[in-house]
Amino acid sequence: MQDFGAAFWLAGELLVSGDETLAEIVVLSLKINAGAVALASAIGMPLGAILAVARFPGRQALVVLVNSLMGLPPVVVGLVVYLMLSNAGPLGVLQLLYTPTAMIVAQTVLVTPIVAALTRQVIEDMDAEYSEQLDSLAVGRLARIGTLLYDARASLVTAVLAGFGRSVAEVGAVIIVGGNINHVTRVMTTAIALETSKGNLALALALGFVLLTIAIVVNGAVGGLRLAMVRDAHA
Amino acid sequence: MQDFGAAFWLAGELLVSGDETLAEIVVLSLKINAGAVALASAIGMPLGAILAVARFPGRQALVVLVNSLMGLPPVVVGLVVYLMLSNAGPLGVLQLLYTPTAMIVAQTVLVTPIVAALTRQVIEDMDAEYSEQLDSLAVGRLARIGTLLYDARASLVTAVLAGFGRSVAEVGAVIIVGGNINHVTRVMTTAIALETSKGNLALALALGFVLLTIAIVVNGAVGGLRLAMVRDAHA
């Protein structure tokens, strides 16, 4: 139990001290997660909206698939991306293995289904109300998806935050494609895993608290934005 | 790239052969995930609904916190549960460390915020419509939460599936509190991690495909249930 106390102390110290290595790791974590969540949202939201709105054979199966992909094991995603980017792989020439870019790719693969599945649910609920009115206005497919995404934006924030949560907490994929290389691809979660394997549990916990603090700051900022959105979204 | 082909073959073989060790691992995975998702839903749904409906000072902060906890790093959760359950910890007497029960506890901690945060969003959207009518009917707090959860059940399925996805894919926490002990606490994800570290990438991938197949079966079954629900939910 003394580990908890020690961990809190350490976390506080780490946050206050402005330790340079830590700062480097935090910044890289934020960059990678921001990149992955942005990409995943750019892909997942329209995809989810299309799944919510379009009617075609096999749609139900696709919905099940996307829902299932929320359960993609990170290690498997890491392996697949690794095999693609490896020098022995088809994309080896890009020389992206063990770079932050590779980590963003892996995270995007993990997060996209989450954003897409949750978006589908939100948009489907909203479309139940809007559908006939938009039909009546002869709104085209593309514009319809844009409208639904725009009008549901306050609710979609939660979908994006869920994606961010997965991304920021994830270690299995990024450690495989990033390699947890000091000063190059070490992020918060891989650092935590490393300290755990060194038996430095208090330090690992402290890093965990720091990570959680970051998550809270990000969520708080997004939450503030969302409130402002709701206010003039006329929801 | 030959790894992919090999992996598909292997996955097929594994699924067909009815390998006993694999069956054992699959069954344990399902048990642990079902337990964790059930617990997390039992806690997270009412919690999310309360957050959606209740008005009290600090509510907004609590919403941010729950959203942030979607980003709980599994390794940290694993460590915390480990420190609680270890012989040196406060709950050491329970002798739960390295048992499936410990894994369920860790997974529940991870999944509950996801279910709660997504439930909050769904229920908040529905409450925007129901709120005044339920007030007018003088519905009590508890009954109101029950009503909203019940009427939103078709949408809440996606929240639970998101929780299931996180749980079924997760390795960082269960490996720490479960120990990945062969025949005792080895589940799909820890087996995948092990084969990866052995360099048996094809086998690891194959196990990943098996896991994904299981996820698809579960999601398909739940999706079917949900459709039936929508049909007589009069949504």
Next chain:
Amino acid sequence: ADRYIVVQSTTSTQNSGLLDYLLPIFTAKTGIEVRVVAVGTGQAIKNAANGDGDVLLVHAKAAEEKFVAEGFGVKRFDLMYNDFVIVGPPADPAGVEGSTDVVAALQKIAETSAPFASRADDSGTHKAEMKLWKEAGIDPTAASGGWYRETGSGMGQTLNTGIGMGAYVLTDRATWVAFGNKGDYGIAVEGDARLFNQYGVILVNKDKLANVKADLGQAFVDWLISKEGQDAIAGFEVEGQQLFFPNAKGE
């Protein structure tokens, strides 16, 4: 930072802090950055065989020689050694504390069914452990799930688990000395010649894997087995204790 190489290595060299100590010395001298990917032995060899590393630094001699024989590696060099130890709880349920006969100790553990946590991950350490069980004439996997606990994890994680459940654990000394979560554990068995743990270093073969930075990798290998590199290894200490013993035979 264009001049860098990737080293695929086992976790013990990283977790013990050796590489953190060694690499800045090398980089300062040559300007070559060394990026370490520390994973399981099997994974390290597989990654290197995929061409995703320039240098391989592991401790599983048979697998290393196979790697070279298949043409993935140029040549294997002995680099250094340390030793394995068996750590155990103070209660010492198998009564092996102070023993210098590892095979006898394992037999006692099996006889008393005292818990023993094995990595069971095909790592160098695990392979060494299995060899010792074989010498003891015991197939511990028959008791898997009973007193023999196969954790399927890396060294650090297996130590965390083993200590958590009061099991004996075979570990390399370097990882143990640097380990932060020892609890009340101590070394129970050490000093047997059979616990010798040899590390090797291999330059990945450019002829087979075109992307290998052969020049830079060669420079690193050369430095490691040079007198300067070997001295640096010898100079690495944790808590006043030397953890690795250089034994390169030189070119």
Next chain:
Amino acid sequence: MLERPITRHGAVSALLPLVVEDLVFEAGGRRLIDGIDLTLEAGRRSVILGPNGSGKSLFLRLIHGLIPPTSGRIAWNGRPPGREVRLSQAMVFQQPVLLRRSVAANIDYALAAHGFDKAARRARTEQMLIEAGLEHLARQPARRLSGGEQQRLALARALAVEPDVLLLDEPTSSLDPHATLRIEMLIARAAQEGVRIVLVTHDIGQARRFADEVVFLHRGRIAEHAPAEVFFDEPGSEAARSFLAGELVL
């Protein structure tokens, strides 16, 4: 037919009079209810009239306690509006909010919320469905009903709980002429049995048929509060005069 020999919640006048003092409600930077003083006594049927956007629905929601006023006081026989008070009231909203359940389940739900036991709920649900002409739709999903059917269901649900006070916000706007008359009869009978009715309507004919007294709202204020004969025959305010004449009221 609707049996309502006694009210469940004690003396009919327990909630009356309703006293509203200096009631103000602001939202979106506008003062939407602008200082209303009003007393509604027991035993009368009040109709609230006024142009679109004059604040009729807001006023009902305020006195029902669904939204908190910016300032001012509301007292039902001395008690502020709240859950306790609402247990003896029912309101039909301008746009019905039906639960995602069957038609029958919507009524059953309201009865359960008001503490009716299972047997009573069963009987009363069936009775109310017949009253509202919805018995053939009992098992249908409520939200798939036609506009008029939805409005009838909302009304049946409100009447089912045997309220002492009934707040009705344009309850017949989507009904066909026959259904309108039938619902008016139901409401009139409830009034006779002592239920205090406050009705918002745009149907002047309905107002004439129904009102004992009229409250005329205009721009969030009471422009006139008068007995029905007075209001319809010689309205005191300019706004009410032009409203009745169908002229421009802004």
Next chain:
Amino acid sequence: MLERPITRHGAVSALLPLVVEDLVFEAGGRRLIDGIDLTLEAGRRSVILGPNGSGKSLFLRLIHGLIPPTSGRIAWNGRPPGREVRLSQAMVFQQPVLLRRSVAANIDYALAAHGFDKAARRARTEQMLIEAGLEHLARQPARRLSGGEQQRLALARALAVEPDVLLLDEPTSSLDPHATLRIEMLIARAAQEGVRIVLVTHDIGQARRFADEVVFLHRGRIAEHAPAEVFFDEPGSEAARSFLAGELVL
């Protein structure tokens, strides 16, 4: 005031006649539209009457192409209903569906969907807001409007796009008497300018004022289709007679 010198979509009669043959719609195990045959010619103002649940709203949604019929044919001058056809039509729903945007943005959105350019949208939005008496609410969130204001906005949005065919489902049910007259005038003017109007209403007075011809629906069938004078003075069907008399129609 509304300027509508020419229709945007070519000849006014391009979409007419509307021919409906043996139209059937089933849902929830019930036959809700039960074999409708009907031809609506250009140049007339049609009113659809019928009791609650008789299928009026379903019929409008069917001919607008919002829901696919179970069987039967619908043809607007030979073309099946679909996006193309709807581009020249507008419908006001019984319950307005407003976007989660400002009042002005709701109109602007419809105009954009119909291909109006930015400048035209600006001018037309302003004009329509004035027509509907909503100019002071332009920046308000549309979904916070009062019931009547919402209905006016839905109407303004439909008129804004200059449709050739206007389908109206009880468009004045929540309007005050004055607003009702004003909206009726707007609709009448559109009709004069050649817009084909199909109006569902429960307001018999409105039907009398407005109809050239009446379609009387009963239980998903056409009980009567007659010129207005005929229908109101000597209705041919028993159902219509009792409907007009306010008697029981089931």
